[in-house]
Amino acid sequence: MGPLSPARTKRLWGPRSLGVALGVFMTIGFGLQLWGGPFQRRLQGLQLRQPWFPSLGPAASPCLPRQRLVFLKTHKSGSSSVLNLLHRYGDRHGLRFALPTRYQFGYPRLFQASRVKGYRPQGGGTQPPFHILCHHMRFNLKEVLQVMPSDSFFFSIVRDPAALARSAFSYYKSTSSAFRKAPSLAAFLASPRAFYRPGARGDHYARNLLWFDFGLPFPPEMRTNRGNPRLPKDPSLLQRHVLASGAGPRAQIRDPKALFQPVSTVADGHSQPASPASLDLGSSPFIQWALAWLDSVFDLVMVAEYFDESLVLLADALCWGVDDVVGFMHNAQAGREQGLNAASNGKLSAEDPQLTARARAWNNLDWALYEHFNRSLWARIEQYGQRRLERAVAELRARREALANHCLVGGEALDPKYITNRKLRPFQFGSAKVLGYVLQSGLSPQDQEECERLATPELQYKDKLDAKQFPPTVSLSLKTSRLPSP
Numbered sequence: 001m002g003p004l005s006p007a008r009t010k011r012l013w014g015p016r017s018l019g020v021a022l023g024v025f026m027t028i029g030f031g032l033q034l035w036g037g038p039f040q041r042r043l044q045g046l047q048l049r050q051p052w053f054p055s056l057g058p059a060a061s062p063c064l065p066r067q068r069l070v071f072l073k074t075h076k077s078g079s080s081s082v083l084n085l086l087h088r089y090g091d092r093h094g095l096r097f098a099l100p101t102r103y104q105f106g107y108p109r110l111f112q113a114s115r116v117k118g119y120r121p122q123g124g125g126t127q128p129p130f131h132i133l134c135h136h137m138r139f140n141l142k143e144v145l146q147v148m149p150s151d152s153f154f155f156s157i158v159r160d161p162a163a164l165a166r167s168a169f170s171y172y173k174s175t176s177s178a179f180r181k182a183p184s185l186a187a188f189l190a191s192p193r194a195f196y197r198p199g200a201r202g203d204h205y206a207r208n209l210l211w212f213d214f215g216l217p218f219p220p221e222m223r224t225n226r227g228n229p230r231l232p233k234d235p236s237l238l239q240r241h242v243l244a245s246g247a248g249p250r251a252q253i254r255d256p257k258a259l260f261q262p263v264s265t266v267a268d269g270h271s272q273p274a275s276p277a278s279l280d281l282g283s284s285p286f287i288q289w290a291l292a293w294l295d296s297v298f299d300l301v302m303v304a305e306y307f308d309e310s311l312v313l314l315a316d317a318l319c320w321g322v323d324d325v326v327g328f329m330h331n332a333q334a335g336r337e338q339g340l341n342a343a344s345n346g347k348l349s350a351e352d353p354q355l356t357a358r359a360r361a362w363n364n365l366d367w368a369l370y371e372h373f374n375r376s377l378w379a380r381i382e383q384y385g386q387r388r389l390e391r392a393v394a395e396l397r398a399r400r401e402a403l404a405n406h407c408l409v410g411g412e413a414l415d416p417k418y419i420t421n422r423k424l425r426p427f428q429f430g431s432a433k434v435l436g437y438v439l440q441s442g443l444s445p446q447d448q449e450e451c452e453r454l455a456t457p458e459l460q461y462k463d464k465l466d467a468k469q470f471p472p473t474v475s476l477s478l479k480t481s482r483l484p485s486p
């Protein structure tokens with residue numbers, strides 16, 4: 001029995017989780033799972049889905065795992081690590097991904113349903129529905145709802161704009177003309193307007209990148225020719241609509257017909273202010289409006305600084321097991337963001353308070369967004385129970401460590417120079433090296449498969465899912481006719 005077999009796993013989880021374990025998931029329909037019978041022991045190796053709801057009492061009723069997901073993959077916020085767990089979950093359960101033709105949905109343009117591979121407008125055939133939409137896009141609710149059901153679980157992740165600016169500066173150093181002209185991030189933030197030109201190439205990477213990715217409109221003085229989503233015709237009406245409480249109005253809000261969500265002006269090439277002049281876009285009511293709108297659309301917004309806490313809340317909200325949300329960090333840059341956690345970011349602030357303050361001020365919309373979702377996350381943690389959360393986070397970390405020690409050479413992320421396997425070598429981009437993983441040798445076939453899933457970078461994983469969903473149709477005769485004669 002390997003070290004990651006059920007017996008070992010159970011020991012990691014301790015008697016508390018065992019006490020409430022109702023059994024294995026059974027797969028029905030589109031992979032929809034229910035709690036099944038007491039046959040857990042029959043499953044071997046890493047395939048075991050560990051039932052995990054450490055906080056529920058024995059009397060708690062089982063829940064149905066959610067399998068319709070929209071993840072807005074924000075840039076430089078730890079979202080690649082989330083993508084890996086979504087890839088693995090969908091892969092394991094045979095779910096259908098709404099995939100881009102290449103690796104992004106026409107970014108930085110607003111998302112369009114027509115960019116989804118295999119998408120056909122309503123009435124265009126009997127294609128099975130998609131389960132997961134999770135690759136880079138600029139969010140555009142109206143078009144997302146052409147692809148995904150309105151009761152999908154919508155979630156995303158944000159990061160402190162100061163940490164995000166550091167990461168973005170090194171990653172997009174040559175992509176953004178503002179960053180390219182600046183000798184350092186400190187120099188850039190000391191006088192950003194000396195380098196930053198609205199409308200210049202890659203300008204959205206250099207300011208309020210989260211706000212941009214969420215597809216929100218910008219105040220007029222921040223407008224760029226990148227296209228500015230249109231605001232509602234009657235903001236007072238919408239405000240009432242959006243601010244109406246709780247889950248009730250969500251269905252209406254998500255009804256495309258009731259929508260005021262941005263419409264792209266990129267296509268027609270102009271960015272006329274579409275909002276009434278009376279609406280002061282730069283003022284805080286504008287920001288409050290946008291945040292309330294996001295609250296009505298997104299079920300959960302994770303916070304990179306509290307990544308593991310966010311994962312626990314995600315598993316809880318989705319009714320998933322710990323093995324579904326545990327994973328390794330992906331797309332981390334060498335020497336910069338090893339450890340997307342509170343400690344490292346605390347250090348960042350302590351080391352360079354001026355840079356932090358400047359980055360937050362420059363990215364003022366992102367800072368408002370971040371503060372808002374950090375507050376929501378902690379309100380949710382409170383609701384979940386702080387002690388209960390701490391225990392769950394400890395379990396998650398123990399599980400991650402066990403997986404890392406079992407699967408990975410060195411038990412951690414490595415410089416890409418050590419990664420010779422092309423399936424595992426992360427795409428190198430930006431001015432710092434992107435770290436990846438090397439698998440231990442001698443793993444059992446089952447463990448090899450699961451460890452490989454955990455270690456596979458996002459681009460290779462997307463290609464793998466793509467090939468699975470759209471099997472190559474090149475005919476054998478064509479292939480053989482191309483073979484050079486011996």
Ligand SMILES: *[C@@H]1O[C@H](CO)[C@@H](O)[C@H](O)[C@H]1NC(C)=O
Pocket residue numbers: 160371374375378
């Ligand atoms: C996020 O919220 C927590 C809890 O209220 C707080 O301790 C922390 O300072 C906040 N982070 C930031 C960057 O505001």
